[in-house]
């Protein structure tokens with residue numbers, strides 16, 4: 001097989017397993033048991049909960065201690081993330097900052113940026129959004145038109161970002177902008193700016209309701225919005241490399257196959273201890289697929305731990321994982337008992353209403369399959 | 380591979396050498412023609428003889444029986460190669476049966492020919508009763524893979540707490556031979572009150588019951604299927620790069636790329652699931668814990684669960700994978716001439732042996748329902764050992 005697609009057996013080390021029970025105990029005493037639980041990482045914004053996680057050292061776990069990070073392994077981070085998602089914890093507020101904004105800053109940011117932002121992220125006090133997509137730039141990210149023009153001491157930004165999750169609540173947005181006109185190399189002349197979403201002039205943030213009725217993503221309009229030089233992330237012109245690396249962090253984690261998990265839990269509750277054959281088979285099928293996905297994802301955590309850059313492998317986890325998350329409600333509804341109860345019904349509806357987004361956000365299924373095909377040497 | 384290096388890696392070197400030898404040997408010998416001939420009914424005697432010379436079929440039998448005393452799970456890793464090369468021989472059967480028989484010190488020699496385990500399924504009308512000097516077998520066991528080419532049938536029956544292995548001469552049983560969709564020899568066995576002497580009966584030390592043997596046999600099919608999936612992916616990518624239409628390789632068409640990406644995902648999932656089943660069984664066969672019954676029971680429960688997941692996941696991958704591989708190969712892959720079908724037909728055959736996807740999924744599902752909704756996540760994340 002193409003070397004890129006080998007997933008070695010990796011066992012979580014004992015210190016990671018030990019953390020599991022700590023997280024479980026914390027979740028059990030912190031979460032409201034009457035809450036409708038959802039394992040979708042984008043479904044519960046709770047700054048207080050994020051601060052509590054920060055206080056336990058569960059944000060920025062793999063980052064260096066000198067910024068307040070935990071210097072812990074990717075395996076430990078893996079366990080914390082999967083435990084929180086499986087429990088349906090409200091992780092949305094800090095999720096992006098922890099998963100990608102912090103890591104990209106660690107890798108490309110200036111020392112001053114790291115010293116300013118990372119400790120705040122780690123405490124669960126500083127939340128980030130992703131400013132990539134635009135009205136005319138979705139899958140074709142390099143075509144972004146939001147522009148930044150050089151002025152004294154900074155940059156003046158004009159344009160529109162779209163589908164920006166959490167921009168109405170978060171503090172900052174790492175924004176991909178064009179800092180030079182597009183030439184022959186469309187990947188050149190792009191830069192990332194750290195935009196202050198709370199204190200910038202010339203910035204309008206409008207929530208857009210999604211089909212499930214949530215107000216989670218936004219339109220963010222820049223009209224001569226000033227961003228100071230010290231908020232250029234990395235070096236001007238290096239935006240494409242940085243954004244590609246950022247996307248790598250986005251794709252291999254358990255949030256790519258656990259989004260529908262709570263529905264499987266509720267199905268088992270509704271079915272009870274003595275399932276019909278078709279119910280047992282559906283439950284065993286989904287559970288078996290889930291454990292296999294989990295092993296592949298842990299294998300990718302092992303690659304991150306060994307300082308590898310598993311872009312294609314991450315795409316494969318997301319592609320397989322999204323298919324699973326989307327198939328889950330389809331299978332579950334066919335075997336659900338007739339009187340499954342309100343909690344089950346609401347979880348099913350909630351999952352169905354969010355499922356269309358699973359294979360869009362973070363790169364569409366078609367784009368990910370294209371990346372896998374490249375890994376196979378087909379293109 | 381464990382994330383923390385350990386001294387297990389040294390003992391793995393012997394295993395890797397055997398893997399390399401087997402890979403070379405099967406690649407050289409399992410030509411399209413050889414597999415065709417085997418499917419048409421010619422026993423591949425030369426291939427088996429070569430395997431015998433390298434000792435591979437007894438890799439896990441003790442040295443006194445001519446084996447290399449390799450841990451059974453380590454030896455089962457060879458089975459991926461059986462799948463990858465469509466080897467038409469009962470290597471899985473002989474590896475497993477020789478390892479289990481070898482646990483009985485009274486067994487003093489093994490035949491040169493294949494050993495074939497026989498395990499009655501839930502729908503077989505078959506009974507085994509202990510009698511004064513041995514066991515009495517009565518009834519029918521349907522569609523036993525490779526029974527027609529067995530030198531000795533190793534009939535497994537449950538006996539109180541454990542499993543008895545009865546060595547039966549195939550000539551003493553009525554065989555109704557046939558072939559499965561892969562052209563592999565199978566037979567329905569009719570036992571007309573056959574008495575098996577106590578001296579031909581061995582208590583199986585490492586497996587406590589029929590379900591444990593079934594899981595091990597299912598794992599063998601998962602591993603073979605994982606190897607075949609790898610081969611499907613390699614063949615399909617190779618063909619797509621080679622075949623030109625509209626003036627360019629079909630690999631350049633996005634529709635083809637997308638399908639091959641799906642195949643790669645199925646192959647990756649099949650391989651990871653099958654290997655995970657093997658890792659779980661390796662915990663059962665670890666010698667340092669063999670003595671502790673409680674710990675063994677936990678390890679075995681995990682091994683059966685993981686083998687079942689492996690069997691189900693590889694079975695799912697087989698269906699989807701074969702479909703895509705054939706679509707990408709066009710009419711050429713539908714010809715008898717092409718070797719693609721030697722893999723896809725085996726995938727279809729193996730997914731039906733030793734429990735279909737539904738069998739193992741339902742078993743796992745019942746277990747999860749019995750444990751209850753709030754135990755689900757804990758069960759799914761339980762580490763090995």
Ligand SMILES: Cc1cc2nc3c(=O)[nH]c(=O)nc-3n(C[C@H](O)[C@H](O)[C@H](O)COP(=O)(O)OP(=O)(O)OC[C@H]3O[C@@H](n4cnc5c(N)ncnc54)[C@H](O)[C@@H]3O)c2cc1C
Pocket residue numbers: 129130131132133134137138139140162163164165166217357360361362363364365366367
């Ligand atoms: C819930 C949600 C949250 C999001 N949050 C954020 C966020 O916080 N920040 C952010 O920047 N973005 C966010 N996005 C946007 C997301 O990244 C885009 O939706 C995604 O990149 C696809 O872009 P698009 O929606 O414009 O679809 P398009 O790119 O227009 O694609 C439409 C369809 O065409 C297909 N297609 C496009 N190009 C190709 C091609 N070359 N080959 C084959 N098929 C193709 C796509 O696969 C898709 O099926 C979010 C999206 C969702 C649904």
